[in-house]
Amino acid sequence: MHDAILKFEKILNENVSYFPVLNNEILEAKVPGKWSKKEILGHLVDSALHNLVRFTEINYAEKPYQHRPYNQIDLVNLNDYQSMDINELIQLWFVLNKQIVRIMKSVDDEVLDYKIVLSDKTVIDLKFLMTDYVEHLEHHVNQIKS
Template sequence: MQDAILKFEKLLLENVNHFPTINHNTLEERKPGKWSKKEVLGHLVDSAIHNLVRFTEINYVEKPYQHRPYSQIDLVNLNQYQTMDINELTQLWFVLNKQIVKLMKSVDEKALDYKIVLTDGSVIDLKFLMTDYVEHLEHHINQIKA
């Protein structure tokens, strides 16, 4: 878990000041059927919001935890990330993820084994969900930086 946390912190620190320096046109360019780089960052905001709730709720709700998906495309459109100021969007992304880092650092070792039932019936644990969140974050950061 420690490796995931270190990677997570590095991703945040490397990119919080980088995203606002990306050319405005590059950030907002859309390819057919794809999100712009700003919308990808907005998707990471939505992901942070939902995973912060998941990582918190699992500690006090009935077990096993029932994973609830969310409509990623609808949220990106409804939150209008394409029209947001890049500095505000970056700060929102950064602050939400700093809170997730704080939570990950303080999670009880036993809680990492809490079971999570996905909508397809498969079962994972909190440790997998947290480490997968970091991998998801890295994947989309690489898309933004490409």
């Protein structure tokens, strides 16, 4: 878990100051059927919100924890990240993820083993979900940077 947390912190610290220097035209450029870079960042906000709830709820919810999916496309559209002020969007993304880092640092090994049942009935553990969250974040940050 230690390596995932270090990677996570590096991604956050490198990009909180990088994203604001991107040109608004680049951030808001749209290709039909695809999210803009700004909307990808908004998707990362939605992901952070849902995973923050998951990472905390698992501590007191009935076991095994039932993973609830969310409609990513609808959330990006409903939250209208495309027209949101980029600095506010970056702050929201950064602060939510800093809280997730704090949660990840505080989790003990026993909790990392808690079982999670996905909607397709696949069973994973919290450690996998947290590590996968960092990989997901890295993937989308790389899309924004490309």
